[in-house]
Amino acid sequence: MATQTMALPAQPALPTGFKRWIIVITAVSAAIVELIDTSIVNVGLTDIAGNLGVTIEDVSWVVTSYAIANVIVIPMTGFLQRYFGRKNYYVGSIILFTLSSYGCGFATNLETLILFRFLQGVGGGALLSTSQGLIYDAFPASQRALASALFGMGIVLGPTLGPTLGGFIIDNYHWSWMFYINVPIGIIATFLSLTYIDKKPDEININRRAIHIDQLGILLLAVGIGSLQYVLERGEADDWFDSDAIFYLSIVAAISLPFFIWWELRGTKEPVVDLRVMKNRNLTIGSILVVVVGYGLFTSVLLYPLFAQRVVGLTATQTGLLLMPGGIITLPMFAISGRMLAKGVSPRLIVAVGYVAFSSFCFLMSTYNADASNGDFIVALIIRGIGLAFVNVPLINQSVSTLEPRQMPTGIAIVNMMRQIGGAFGVAITNTYVTQRTALHRSDLVSNLQPGSPQLTERLNALTQGLSARGINPLDAVSGAYKTLDGIITRQALMISYLDTFRLAGLFFVLSFPLLFLLKRKQMSAEAAKAAADAAH
Template identity: 80%
Template sequence: MATQPLALPTQAAMPTGFKKWIIVVTAISAAIIELIDTSIVNVGLTDIAGNLGVTVEDVSWVVTAYAIANVIVIPMTGFLQRYFGRKNYYIGSIILFTVASYGCGFADNLWTLVAFRFLQGIGGGALLSTSQGLMFDAFPPSQRPLASALFGMGIVLGPTLGPTLGGFIIDNYHWSWMFYINVPIGIAAVMLSLAFIDKKADELNIDRKSIQIDQMGILLLAVGIGSLQYVLERGEADDWFDSNVIMWLAVAAAIAIPAFIFWELKGTKEPVVDLRTFKNRNLAIGSILMVVIGYGLFTSVLLYPLFAQRIVGLTATQTGKLLIPGGIVTLPMFAIVGRLLAKGQSPRTLVAVGYVAFASFCFMMATYNMNASNGDFITALIIRGIGLAFVNVPLINQSVATLEPRQLPTGIAIVNMMRQVGGAFGVAITNTYVTQRTAVHRGDLVSNLQPGEMLTMERLNAITQGLIAKGVNSFDAVTNAYKTMDLIISRQALMISYLDTFRLAGLFFVVSFPLLFLLKSKKMDAAAAKAVADAAH
């Protein structure tokens, strides 16, 4: 992995004025649409399934394909930028993402949609991974914390706006507009990138013949990480190891991932991902913490809409609107975090504040029930937003602060991948835990309903009389009363399982909190900050 020596740019070489802010808007917009597409389809799966004539379980491939492509591409970002040049790679990825988005909206069957979602995920992985590098290049080293804060807004706003925007589209338009909406943004981003983003010196004369392609490493990475992501995404839906596909892909991941690690460390002099960077304590610990952050972020994005809609009875649009106050409060928090970092505040302290806030959100949600008000959700989501603002940027910076400049591209790509993997673990754990706890709680609730028990009979009689009053005959009223009681029990069991899952997420933060104190505190110097920019996030 030959890396060119990194030199500090002069202030004159940096974009200023209108050009500078056009680059900022372009980079943030590209990152936001990539992250929106990780969650926007979640609220529309039922509509897509009905329109395409498939089951909800089958249409979940739309989510899985995007996630698999994302997690494969992200760790290879450093190599792909060196090979194609950052500007070429960035614009090519936007074009791929935009064309694939149009293809998703135009798809008239499931597997065409899944294929375009996979291509969209390949392009999207680059958008997230290169946008921050463009942001950093637009600011002098003294203002790089501000650049991190601005980019951090996109990291949080994307998953937050996804369900909101998706709910609005599903309730008012055809599901295809969840994808078509990317097209004008993508076209604008391509035009602006061509006009305003300059190539760096090392992009002008790329000698691709001198860059060795680690074909074996790429193959093992794709098979190992792709198989693991599939197992985590589809395991619960396919009954885990009762499915031959899950079993064989788990075996493939168990073989390919260790083989990839061995090959990258021992088998090649030019690894596609330099795993030796894991010898750095900050990167190793930061990666573990980033898994927890990804787990918390994706779990909350998955579980909150389900709780609000299936337990409280809110519509998709109402569920999305409740996310807006938290997003509004989060924006100035990123600016505050950026200023604190610029003034020399310890990133470890800021991450600790974010950890406490996110754990508080989880434990607050674990106390809610079907009578939870909009204000309850808004309060919890605001605390969640504050936690994300305080934890994301400082943790990324601290994870790579003690790396050598040449190691930064790999280090930052690894941190990003860990957040995605943490999210995949979060979805898998959440789905499995909810299913298991629902069965347990349903059994406990049913065991308390004894035939002839006074309170049970009173409830059944009340339901029966209510149905008779609506014109239902006595026989059907009794039958429907038992069915209604069964639905009440199922809903109560599901609600308690959601509370258990929020509590479990909070415990992950509590258990991993001591690791924060193992991070070495070091402020990134100007050379390291420049290298972060060249690493393209």
């Protein structure tokens, strides 16, 4: 009888039926909402800037502050959950995210908006990380592949739905509703979490005095990762090292991050992030591959709307709606991916299929032009959805499959952080590459315009006559013709630069493909899978 009593706290009953799916829906919804907020604001920056009376450069801090807070909190989630208890930390983060969302919508000046966006990012970092552990805990070890698929669905759908929802709100409502929409979701998620999520045995009586706080490690992590994220987010807009802020923060990151690595490995016995797990080959290689996946995910989310709106001329709402078929097809693909893993199909094979699909999406997009149809975009985005569904779940599982159970919390935290950093690198590389290639292609196009050539003369005459037919006087019509031609050249140069950038994204996948075969093939054990569920992430 005594043995039975001792076993009960260590093996809490799994939720079943209605309770299980309420927990899953709550956790997936929280992860999706958090990731939606990484991209939903992008389409509304112009409206926010105009309403608050600031420049686009200033308002971009609304994006940067959220990203910095997010990437700082994610690797510390394991420690924070041990200190506060997973349920307390999760519910507290939902409340912080919800209140901050309301504050963002209510903000009447840029400083207040940036402050609440940073706080929103702090709360959001926990929503992404902790949701995975909650979903894992809702299923037995034999069904953990399904749990991974459900979480992976949120990872992909969040950034995909962000521009769609943001475009609809901007076209039909005030920008503040991009934030207010989180409030009812947050209230419902708080109620459901308090009601249906149980505390684990080690959360009931936490002895916080016995938990060592790695204060220096936390400081170095926040300063180093925060500085790096700022440089990646703001580098292109601020002309990289021509900006004093970029220059000095690059130095800060270059000093803080190596010192953080040394401190976590050698300087403290109880690190906030146990980097010793990076000795594991699967985790190291998997982290590199996850950076590439994050790069591809966030780059495609950034590039596709720009191409559709600035080159093809679609509205924000039309651009968003075209994402829906790809998002819908992604749902069954995640289920199929999870089922294949459960049946013992090699994760490397599934990831390889996903890599091929995502590379195909990139190279297909690189063949489009200003005459691309809605059907063209839908086909490409469906291929993208299939690729992301087949890459995310098995790659995350395989990255941590050879870790010891005690290493799971840190391993999964590192994978989540690397995906976010990959996204930041993707945005930085994309912005820089597009700017440089646009300038190059514009120069090439202009050099082909020879004064006095029949083709140029014919085109200018046609533009002039068209403007004159609208009632514009001859002198203004000539001037307008040159301006129109300049706009055509700029649009063409921009289009070619987008095509180049899609090729570059596809090239990253092609070059990293051989790393898949360095991953050790190993199914995650039941003990390890349970440790992953118990992890903070």
